[in-house]
Amino acid sequence: MFFVINWNKAIKVSEVLFFNYRRGKKTVYEGIKALLQKLPLTKVVSKDDLVAIKVHMGELGNVTHIRPGIVREIVKFVKAAGGQPFVTDTTTLYPHARWTAMKYLQTAAANGFTGESMGAPIIIADGLLGYDGTKRPVSRRVEGCDLGEVEVAQSIAEADAMVVVSHAKGHIIAGFGGAIKNVGMGCLTKRGKAAIHRTDLAEINAENCSGCGKCVEICVYGAMRIEDGKAQRDIEKCMNCNSCYFNCPNKAMKIPNDASNRLQVYLAHGTAASLEKFDGKVCFINVIQDVTPLCDCAAHAGNPVVADVGILASMDPVAIDKASLDLIDCAELVPGALAEDGPDRLGRINHADCTIQMRVAKKLGMGELKYQIIEI
Ligand code: SF4
Ligand code: SF4
Known part of the structure; x- marks a missing residue:
C-alpha cells in the first residue's frame, strides 16, 4: 500500500498486480509465476508454515470453476517458499455433491482436484460433516451487523498463512463473488455459514x-x-x-428485498473475523476467467458474459475485488451475453449493488477501494 497526495490529504491506494490475458506473451502458468514473484510472498509464507490454499473446487456439473492447473502452480510456489501447502475448502449448507467431506472429495476429483493433480493434500477444512471449527469474535461491527462471532473451519483456523484463490464471477444474491465472498462464507463451518445466510432466508407466503x-x-x-x-x-x-x-x-x-445488502454486510464481517488471526499472512489471487452470472455452487452457472480478462494478485482483499469488478465492467462483452454495457454488470444481472461488500470491508479496515493496477 502507498499514499497519493490529493490537495492536503493523503489517499491510501493499494497495489494490484495484473497478468493481462490480452497483452502478455506468457502462458497462464508463466503469468502466475510472474505474479507470485512480485508479491511479497516472504511476508506471507515462512519456513514450514502450514499454508491453506483456499479455493472453490466447483459443484458437480459446474465446468467454469477455477482450473486445477492454476492452483497447482500456486502450490508449487508455496512449496518453493518453504511452506507446507494444503488445498482446502468447506462443505455446503445445502445437501448436494459437496455436503460432506467425502462427497466434496469425490466432486473435487471429478472436477480435476486430487492430491496427485495438486501436488499437495486436499483437506476439507470443516471436517467430515462440516461442523469442526473454532469460534472467532467479530471485534468490530458496522452497518447494523449483529454477529457476535463466526465459526471458522478448523483446518483454516489452524493454518499459519493463507493464499486465497478466488474465481471472479456473479452471485445470485451478493451479485459478485470474489475474495471477500471466498473468505466470508467459504472459510466457515456450516454453523458459521448459517449465521451469515440468516440475512437471506426466504420468507413463506x-x-x-x-x-x-x-x-x-x-x-x-x-x-x-x-x-x-x-x-x-x-x-x-x-x-x-x-x-x-x-x-x-x-x-x-x-427472498426478502434487503437480502442482498444485508448478506454483503455480513459477508464482510465474516471475512474480517476469519482473517484477523493471520495478522497479514494472507495474500489474494483473483482469476477473471469464465465470468458467469452465477457462482461455482451452481451446476450450470450460465454462459460467460465477458471475454476472459486475466489474473490479479494483491495483499488487499478489498482492492483486488474492486479491481476485478472494474475490469469486468470494461471487458469486451461476449456476443449474446446476458450482461449490458455500463457499471456493475454482474450486480445488474443479479439485481444487486455488489460494491456493498467492498465498501463495508473497507469500513472494517480490511483494505482500500482505491488501487493501482501494475501489469506484469
Ligand atoms: S427450512 Fe431452513 S434448513 Fe430447511 S430447507 Fe428451508 S432454509 Fe434450509
Ligand atoms: S407449496 Fe408450500 S408446502 Fe409446497 S414446497 Fe412450497 S412452501 Fe412447501
Missing part, C-alpha cells in the same frame, strides 16, 4: 402454499413441517440453506 410437502422432503435439517395444510418453519432447527425456497413448486417463498 402462506397464501401461495398448497401444502404439497416438497419443502419438508427437501429439508435435511428437519426444520419444515405442514400444519393446517400450510408449510411452517422451525427457526431453531433451520440452517438458512434456502433449499426449500429453490425447490418450492408454487413460488410460495420469497
